[in-house]
Amino acid sequence: MSDLADPRFLDERTAHWADVKPDDEALVYLGRTWTWAQWNDRVRRLAGALTERGVGRGDVVAFLDKNHPACLELTLAAASLGAANAIINFRLAADELDYVLNDSGAKLLIVGTDLKPAIDKIRDKLVNVEHVITVTPDGADGDEYEAMLASATPVGRSADVESDDVCIVMYSSGTTGRPKGVLLTQANLIAHTVNGQEGFEFDEGDKNMVSMPLFHVGGSSYAQLGIHNGVSSVVTRDVDGAALAGAILQGANRTFLVPAVLAKVLESGEDAVKLFGALKTYSYGASPMPLPLLRAALKAWPNTDFIQAYGLTELCGVISHLLPEAHRDPGREERLSSAGTLIPNAEVRVVNPDTLEDVPEGEQGELWFRSAQLMKGYHNKPEATAEAITEDGWFRTGDIGRVDDGGYIFVEDRLKDMIITGGENVYSIEVERVLAEHPAVAEVAVIGVPDEKWGESVKAVVALEGEATEAEIIAFAREQLAAYKCPKTVDIVDALPRNPTGKILKKDLRQPHWEKAGRKV
Known part of the structure; x- marks a missing residue:
């Protein structure tokens, strides 16, 4: 939809849309709506609030709550200062929260009021956290986050920020039994947005439903698609049926969700199936799609474009996709079980994990990818980074697969558990x-x-x-x-x-x- 030049910095698009269509809807959340001008102002005020609290280039802040616009605002504002947002899984147990917050080195934590008691229990262990600010789902009286924005002085992007600065830290399980912090830069995230939107082609009036948890690349990376293209995003706090139905009723017609959601909709009866038929695009991934379920979905929603996404946190998300036409190709139904073909500007190798030599076409090996989307590394884990990324920039996925003669990638097993x-x-x-x-x-x-x-x-x-x-x-x-x-x-x-x-x-x-x-x- 956008004919603009690709941005260098993550906050460029919000500033652009605030300039060219300030009064258009940018974001909808739990009955609240913000225009592009309002939302850009919030980002700039948050950048000011972070600056006032000593956050600058190279620092880390953290967010812990269910889906909330404040998480997206924190990513954009922190990035504009050269800092990173460590987005914490709100489902973690206390011991896990203690580990990831300390490992990230976060100086400031924004936490949902529902989760604040869990932080209170471990507050004395969070040695790096200087500020804890609570946020409510609805911006009600007493919301410390909203009060902080209201009193802050807006600031622009810092002059020393580089596109290679880390902007998001996402924790992914690691071989040591403790999560690893995946360091994603502004350049990584922008490359993913530009490369990963093939098949979406947003139209005027479209709305993007952001329902995957924002601590997952399927949430935070996917949310950038709507921002990049200047379409409104409907952010749901949860991924339950009521929240998704409400978003669709508000006009959301493009989304990314896990396959399990489709199964639930199909089980919910004719009215639910009809409602989900309003979706122009249903992109899915993050877990395997059982073929019987996929076939049932294709039959139930004949006018919906289905896009399968295969990817990894270390690659910002999608690295290959099965596009709509491949989903409905009667001559090559076996490709429904594939992960599709490479997205633009990406490379794949299939490598014998023992000899590190490429295997012949069609044979199994470890899937290696090279792309500008590839993470900067694992936080504080240089050895793990060196194990995962070769000297010439190939990422070793640990997934076993093959590539057929049409370039379709089949993921068939895992070296990693x-x-x-x-x-x-x-x-x-x-x-x-x-x-x-x-x-x-x-x-x-x-x-x-x-x-x-x-x-x-x-x-x-x-x-x-x-x-x-x-x-x-x-x-x-x-x-x-x-x-x-x-x-x-x-x-x-x-x-x-x-x-x-x-x-x-x-x-x-x-x-x-x-x-x-x-x-x-």
Whole structure:
């Protein structure tokens, strides 16, 4: 939609739209609406408030709440100062919040009033946090965030800011069992916005529904599409049926959501299906889409363009996509199970993980990508960064796949033991670290198994040295981990399968579940 030159800085588009169409609607949230002029003023005031509190280039601030425009404002305002917004998963348990907030080094925290009690419990452990500011969902009296904006003096972008400055820190599970902070720069995010919008083609009057959690690239990176193109964004606080239906009734007709939402809509009856038919574009990803569900969706919404997005946090989000025409190509239905083709300005290699040599076309190997979207690195983890990114700029995904003769990418297995459930990343080692502390657990392996609603669900396979039930093990996990990371089921076995060197054979544990489902990932 936009014929403008690509921006260099993240706050350029809000300033542009505020200049050329100041009175047009920019953002809608829980009954509140802001024009482009109003919203740009809020960003500039927030930049002023951060400056007054000592935030400058290279610093980190943090946001902890459900979806809220303040999170987007904080990203834009911090970026204009050369600072970064560490967007924290609001579902984390107290121990996890303590870790990520301290690891990020955040100087200032904006927290939702509903989550403030969790911060109060660990406040004495947050040694870097100098300011804690609460925000309410509706901007009610007593909202510290709104009061801060009202009293602040607007400031422009700092003169020393560079496009390569980190603007977002997103925590993704890591091999150590603790989350890793993924450092995304302004240039990364802008490249993703420019490259990742193929297939959307916004029209005048379109509205973008931003419903994925903003602590996920599917939320924060996707939200940039509407801002970039100058269309109004309807931000929902939650991803439940009522919130999504309300956004559609307000005119939202483009969105990105996880496949599980489609399943829920199809289960909800004729009225819900008809309402969702108003969507021009339904982009989906972050977890596998079961083929029966996809076929049912294509039949239910014949006039909706479906776009599948495959990507990773380290690449700002989408790196390949299955475009609308490929979804409805009767001659190549097998490509419905693919991750589509590369987005513009990206490269892919399929590499033998042992020899690091490219494999022949059509054969399996580890998927490597190169793009301007690639993160700057992992926060405070140079060794992990060096393991993930080659000297010539290729990102090693840990995903096993192949590329067919048409350039379609098929993701078929994982070198890493990442489980993607309902769009959330769960790293098995993180869950295993907790379950291994149970006094009755002798050994444990955590795997992802097929789930028709969530794509995958978390399963623990344990051998015991005492007595414990499935329910007791799950309850133990829930005491220390966010609910979505906890196993939904537990298999109790005599011993875990191992290879001759003693490594647990997770592939053997996963195989019967995925064979029964008729897919590999």
